[in-house]
Amino acid sequence: MCADNPGSRVPRIAPLPEEEWDDVLKAVAATTGPLHVFTTLGRHRELFNAWIGFGSMMLLQGSLGARDRELAILRVAHQRGCDYEWGHHRRLGLEAGLTEREIAALRLDLEAHGWSEDDRMVLAAADELHAHGTVTDATWNALATRFGERELIELVMLVGQYHMLAFALNALRVQPDEEP
Numbered sequence: 782m783c784a785d786n787p788g789s790r791v792p793r794i795a796p797l798p799e800e801e802w803d804d805v806l807k808a809v810a811a812t813t814g815p816l817h818v819f820t821t822l823g824r825h826r827e828l829f830n831a832w833i834g835f836g837s838m839m840l841l842q843g844s845l846g847a848r849d850r851e852l853a854i855l856r857v858a859h860q861r862g863c864d865y866e867w868g869h870h871r872r873l874g875l876e877a878g879l880t881e882r883e884i885a886a887l888r889l890d891l892e893a894h895g896w897s898e899d900d901r902m903v904l905a906a907a908d909e910l911h912a913h914g915t916v917t918d919a920t921w922n923a924l925a926t927r928f929g930e931r932e933l934i935e936l937v938m939l940v941g942q943y944h945m946l947a948f949a950l951n952a953l954r955v956q957p958d959e960e961p
Contacts (some may be wrong), residue, residue: 790954796820802920805830817945817955818865828849836946844931849903854889855887856907861947865955879946899927903936910940943952 797820802810815821823829843850851874858866886894891904902923909916910937916924916937924933935946949955 863947
């Protein structure tokens with residue numbers, strides 16, 4: 782939740798009513814449902830239209846495997862205290878093969894769970910980017926034994942994208958979506 786008042790998150794900007802959606806937002810909602818992240822950010826059409834392509838590319842067409850992607854995103858959601866991001870990506874993490882125990886461990890220190898080396902290097906990169914805005918040589922070199930240039934670039938961009946999105950979701954106080 783938003784750090785300033787976790788008990789009462791009144792949205793600062795309400796979602797755009799359906800009758801005001803443009804064709805891009807209609808297409809996104811037809812695929813995902815009318816998620817508040819999209820209907821809120823859709824109030825700035827040009828920015829939304831540019832952002833949705835960027836975010837969708839990494840989520841749906843990226844080079845990283847789904848498990849690596851969701852580990853990084855969930856770690857960011859925890860780091861930024863973004864319950865909205867956490868809620869959506871918890872489900873995607875389970876679909877990507879993460880267990881409930883692993884998802885819970887993403888809220889803990891890395892040493893508190895027996896992560897595989899592959900998982901640990903992804904999480905270390907997310908932690909270092911969060912703490913220092915860069916990745917240490919040791920972590921980079923470990924990642925480079927597993928990933929090519931495209932995946933390395935994508936991992937850094939993915940972590941940055943989800944930090945930025947968490948900032949927006951928290952600052953705008955985007956409300957959780959109702960479960961179907």
